Amino acid sequence: MTSKEKKGFSEWLAAHASGKEDERALKQLWEMTDSYQESYRPDVEEGLSALKKRMELGASPSGKVVRLNPASKLLRIAAVAAVLIVSGLALKNYLARPVPETVATAEGTHKSVPLADGTIVTLNQNSRLTFPPAFNGSKRKVQLEGEAFFEVAPDATKPFVLETEKVAVTVLGTSFNVRSMPGEPSVHVFVKSGKVEVQLKATGKTYQLTPGDLLTWPGNSQEAQPVKVADENPIGWKQGTLKFREAPLNQILTDIQRQFGVAFDLKNGARLTCPFTISFEKENLRGALDAIEASCPLHFGKAVNGTISVTGECCK
Amino acid sequence: MKADSEKAMETMFREYYPFLCKAIIRVLPDAHLAEDLAQDVFFDIWNKRENFSINTSLQAYLRRAGINRALNYIRDRKIRWDDEEKIAFQASNLTDASRKIEGEELKQKIEEAINQLPERCRLVFTLSRFEEMSYQEIADQLGISIKTVENQMSKALRILREAFDEELKGE
Numbered sequence: 001m002t003s004k005e006k007k008g009f010s011e012w013l014a015a016h017a018s019g020k021e022d023e024r025a026l027k028q029l030w031e032m033t034d035s036y037q038e039s040y041r042p043d044v045e046e047g048l049s050a051l052k053k054r055m056e057l058g059a060s061p062s063g064k065v066v067r068l069n070p071a072s073k074l075l076r077i078a079a080v081a082a083v084l085i086v087s088g089l090a091l092k093n094y095l096a097r098p099v100p101e102t103v104a105t106a107e108g109t110h111k112s113v114p115l116a117d118g119t120i121v122t123l124n125q126n127s128r129l130t131f132p133p134a135f136n137g138s139k140r141k142v143q144l145e146g147e148a149f150f151e152v153a154p155d156a157t158k159p160f161v162l163e164t165e166k167v168a169v170t171v172l173g174t175s176f177n178v179r180s181m182p183g184e185p186s187v188h189v190f191v192k193s194g195k196v197e198v199q200l201k202a203t204g205k206t207y208q209l210t211p212g213d214l215l216t217w218p219g220n221s222q223e224a225q226p227v228k229v230a231d232e233n234p235i236g237w238k239q240g241t242l243k244f245r246e247a248p249l250n251q252i253l254t255d256i257q258r259q260f261g262v263a264f265d266l267k268n269g270a271r272l273t274c275p276f277t278i279s280f281e282k283e284n285l286r287g288a289l290d291a292i293e294a295s296c297p298l299h300f301g302k303a304v305n306g307t308i309s310v311t312g313e314c315c316k
Numbered sequence: 317m318k319a320d321s322e323k324a325m326e327t328m329f330r331e332y333y334p335f336l337c338k339a340i341i342r343v344l345p346d347a348h349l350a351e352d353l354a355q356d357v358f359f360d361i362w363n364k365r366e367n368f369s370i371n372t373s374l375q376a377y378l379r380r381a382g383i384n385r386a387l388n389y390i391r392d393r394k395i396r397w398d399d400e401e402k403i404a405f406q407a408s409n410l411t412d413a414s415r416k417i418e419g420e421e422l423k424q425k426i427e428e429a430i431n432q433l434p435e436r437c438r439l440v441f442t443l444s445r446f447e448e449m450s451y452q453e454i455a456d457q458l459g460i461s462i463k464t465v466e467n468q469m470s471k472a473l474r475i476l477r478e479a480f481d482e483e484l485k486g487e
Contacts, residue, residue, distance in 0.1 A: 004448045011444070011451060015466050016473050025477055025484045032480065033445055035423045036430055042337035042351050048329055051355050055322070055362055100327065305419055 001030075104128040105146075110238070115142070118153035119160065124237050126181070147179040149235050152194075166217070168199040176209075177235045184261055185219025190234035200224060216258075234258070240282040246275040249314055252292070260285040262303060267311045274315030321365065329358055332375065336382045342446045343439065344386040345431050353385045383447060387457060390439065422483065429479045433472055440465055441472035 001009060009030050017023045105111045105123045113121045116134045123129055127146025135141075140160040152160045154173025162169040164180035166187045174194020180187045189198050189209065196209045203222050207215055214234050217224035233255045236242045242259060244252050249272040253264050262285065266272070278295070280288045289300040289308075301309040333354060341350040357378060430438060439458070443449045451469070455462040477484060 007450075008444055008448055012469070012473070015451070016470055026473065028484050029473065029476055029480065030445070032422070032483070033426055033430065033476075036426055036442075036446070037338060037342050037345070038423065039427075040338060040341055040347065042334055042347070042354070044330055044333055047333050047337075047351055047355055048326060051329060051358055051362075052322075052326075054355070054359050055325070 005030075100130050100132050102128060102130045115140075115153075117155060117158075117160075120151045122149040122151075122238055124148060124179075144178060144180065146181050147177070147237065149175070149177045149192075149238060151175045166201055166219075168201065170197040170199070171195065179234075179258065181261055186258075187217045187219070188234065188258055189215045190229070192232070192235065198224075241280060242283075242288070243279040245277050247277075248273050249276055249292075249296070252276055252278065253310075256285070256288055260288075261306065263307045264300075265307050265309045267309055272314060325358070325362055325365075328374075332378055333358070335375065336378050339379045339446075340382045340386050343383055343442050344390065345438075349389065350386070353389065354382055356385060357381045390435075391458075418483075425479075429476055433475060437468050437472045437475070440468040441476075444469060 009027070012026050012030065013023055017026055103111060103113050103123065105125050105127050107125050109125055111123045113123060113129055113131075115121065115131055117140055119140070121129055121131075121142075124147035127144065127148055129142060129144055129148060131142040135158065138158065140155070140158050141163070142161075143163050145164065150160075150162065150171075152171050152173050152175065156172050160171050160173075162171075162178060164178060164187065165182070166180055167178070167189065169176065169178060169189060171194060174196055175192040176194075176196050177190040177192070178188070187200075189196065191209045191211050191213050193211050196213075197206055198209060198215055199206045200217055205224070207224060207226055209215055209226055212228045212230070213226045214229045215224055215226040231243060231245075231247075233242050233244075236255070237259055242252075242255055244255075253272065257263055276292075276295070278291065280291065283291070285303075292298060293300065296312075296314040298310060298312040298314045301311070336354040336357060337347075337350050340353055341347060344350055344353070360381070430441070433441060440454055443454045443457070444451070449457070451462050451465045455465045458465075
């Protein structure tokens with residue numbers, strides 16, 4: 001929960017809960033309803049063409065929507081909005097800012113995107129990068145949806161700031177990987193070289209990362225944990241490789257989960273601590289799982305909503 | 317210069333229109349209406365573009381403007397807050413109650429359950445849950461007493477708890 005949400009929820013508790021049972025049920029109800037209207041997607045193109053028509057005519061719309069009498073009705077309810085319209089960020093400036101560019105990748109494709117400052121961004125599949133044609137401000141700001149590897153051109157006077165829905169990553173000159181896929185609750189930040197500062201938007205907490213650090217934030221719980229990794233598997237997607245040397249099986253499964261965006265559901269608490277040396281080259285998910293099944297009496301079920309059940313025993 | 321402004325407006329629209337529609341539809345669950353109202357907000361900004369400034373984020377401004385429009389729209393339809401509820405809500409319409417569901421099916425059921433709440437109940441619930449408004453703010457916005465807000469919330473929560481009886485058990 002964000003701090004604002006906590007405030008709203010505490011009001012529920014104060015007014016409608018009398019006992020632990022109520023509190024638990026309300027908490028669950030609060031969390032469950034988070035998905036309300038989540039699947040709704042407006043048609044942006046249709047909306048835009050309607051707006052453009054109105055802009056051309058320069059007139060108020062007719063018909064469908066009841067136009068409000070601004071004097072009487074709006075006044076009462078728009079008190080909050082009125083406070084906002086004081087001064088500050090001029091919309092004119094916003095409207096005059098350089099129009100950002102967007103590069104997106106489809107399923108199964110990668111793309112290398114050079115930015116104006118010399119930074120190179122390698123986009124993984126199903127990802128989208130938004131960036132300005134030139135970095136004019138005091139910061140180099142770009143936005144990402146999905147996963148990408150950044151080789152940031154050094155410029156100590158102008159920090160490079162990458163934002164996703166869930167994290168903000170600030171660097172001066174370094175190379176790092178971010179995976180923040182829409183639809184996946186977790187976020188992963190891996191640093192290959194240089195120093196990186198990551199801020200989790202949900203908690204506001206910041207983390208300083210150095211080369212070899214992999215920060216994983218599971219999404220719902222509030223704690224993120226940086227760990228040192230000896231391999232470069234977090235950026236294995238670029239070459240389509242994952243390499244493990246005497247790595248415990250659960251580590252291998254964790255990396256596979258991240259690379260392919262799936263979740264394993266371990267049945268019967270299968271023990272997975274024994275070491276494996278295995279590498280996957282340009283393997284798809286099923287190929288990688290088959291390779292593990294071939295060397296171990298484990299069975300991976302069919303993916304259901306991105307979750308794969310794992311049965312059997314592997315490590316005695 | 318005009319062409320530049322148009323292009324910038326288009327960029328802003330692409331960036332924020334889905335966000336704004338989603339904020340509105342949670343209060344006014346009708347896609348056509350939500351989209352019309354969202355377009356109104358952008359059109360309004362376009363008309364005021366020469367002398368218009370805000371001291372909050374554009375996102376926060378758009379959201380507030382959109383929600384205000386939705387509330388005005390609802391008020392224009394003259395919902396009578398002192399009416400006795402006429403719509404009987406039946407949890408059993410939604411699903412056979414004894415089966416625990418999850419995933420997409422659960423999301424679907426949440427959608428339906430909230431949409432089927434009596435209108436004033438739904439409105440109070442969604443403003444509290446999604447708009448981060450306190451009961452006092454909701455009361456002020458809707459021109460009703462805080463006691464009414466509490467009663468409507470109690471009712472909404474009771475109906476939803478009954479509808480999700482199975483899902484809310486245990487864990």
